[in-house]
Amino acid sequence: MSITKTLTLLLLGTLYLQACQLKPLDAAKVHEQAITIDTHCDTPMRFLRQSFDIGKTHEAPGSRVDLPRMKEGGLDAMFFAIFTSQRQRTDENYALAYQMAHQMLDSTERALTLNDDIASLALRADDVLAIEKEGKRAIYLGMENGFPLNKDIKRVEEFYNRGIRYVTLAHTKNNDICDSSTDKEGPEHNGLSNYGEEVLKEMNRLGILVDVSHISDKAFYDVLDKSTAPIFASHSSVRSLCNHPRNMDDDMIKALARKGGVIQICILGAYIQEEDTTSLNYVKKEELRLKYNNWTYASDEERKKAWGEWREINTKYPPVLPSIADAVNHIDYVVNLVGIDYVGIGSDFDGGGGLSDCVDVADFPKITEELIKRGYTQKDINKIWGGNFLRVFKAVEEAAEKTI
C-alpha cells in the first residue's frame, strides 16, 4: 500500500470515529427539559418576618430560596416545609406549635398571593406540569415534624385541607408519633407509636406522603411495613458514605426501593461528608450544645440567644463544606445499589443545606452538569430531578383514591 493511500485511510478512519462519537449533552438544555423538583426547604420560617419578600432576589448564604432565583436555576417546583422544632410536650408548647404552623401557612399563602403572576400553590402531583407550562414556579407544602398534630387525629385532615402534602413524622427528638434518629434520650416507642399508626392510616387515606427523614431506623421499618402506599425520605443521604444516624443505610434504601419509594439526597454538609471534629467550627458548636443543655431552652429568649451564637460561630469559623461532586457520589451510590428509579434531591436550603459550589437554588444547573459528566442521560436526569418523586406522589394519590 502506498503511503498516500495509508494516510488517506487513516484520515478517513479518524473522521469516521469522530462522527461516531456521541455529541456531548448540552447541560442547560437537559436541565431545561427536565421537570425539576426540590422536596425540602425551610423558607416559610422567613415569611414570618414581614420584611422577607420571596418575589425579590436575595443573597446566599443568608437566603437560599426565592422565586427569581428558582427561575434562574430552572427549578420548577419546591416543597416549602412548615417546620416546628420539637419542644417539651407541654400543653403550652402543643398550642404554640399548632399556632406557629398556621401562622406559617397564612404567611406562605400571603406570599404566594402577592406573587401570583410568577408562582402558584400546587396540590396534586400533576399540578407542577400545568404550572410549569404557564412559566410559573410550583410551590408545594410539607410539614416537617408532626408536633402540631398534637395527638388530635382530626388535625391531619385539617392540615391536608390547608395544602399539606407530606408530613415528616418527627424531627430531631422523639414525639407522640414515633422515635427520632437523633434523640439523645434513646427510643421512647420502639419505633412507631399506636397514635403514630393512626396518623399513618389517616395520611394514607387522605393521600399525604409519608416522609421518613429524621425518624429512627425502627420507626422507618414500622412505617414501611404498615403504609399502604410507597413512602419517601424528603431530605436524607447515604449512611455508607457519611455515617450519620439521619442518613439511610443500605438495607433501608433497598427496602425503600422494593416498596417503590424514593430517597431524596439532602445536600446539607454534615449528611454528605463526616464532619472534621477537629475544626474550630465543630469544636465551638459542640461547646455551644453543652452550654445550652443539648438544645433544651428555658425560654424563647434563650433560644434566640443560642441561634445568634450559632450564626456567630459560622461567621467567625466558616465550615468547610463538601462539593456538588461529593453530593453526586451519594446519587451514584443509590443508583448502583438499587437502580436509577429510587433517588432524587431535597436540598434543605434555609434549614442548613448548601454546598461549597451550590449555595442556592440558582446553582442547581451545576448539579445537572455533574450528572452529565458522570454519564447520566436525559432520561436518567429527568428521573433524578423529579420523575422518581412524582411516581411516588402519584402512587400515594392512587392508593388514597382506592380507600374512598
Ligand SMILES: [Zn+2]
Ligand atoms: Zn430536616
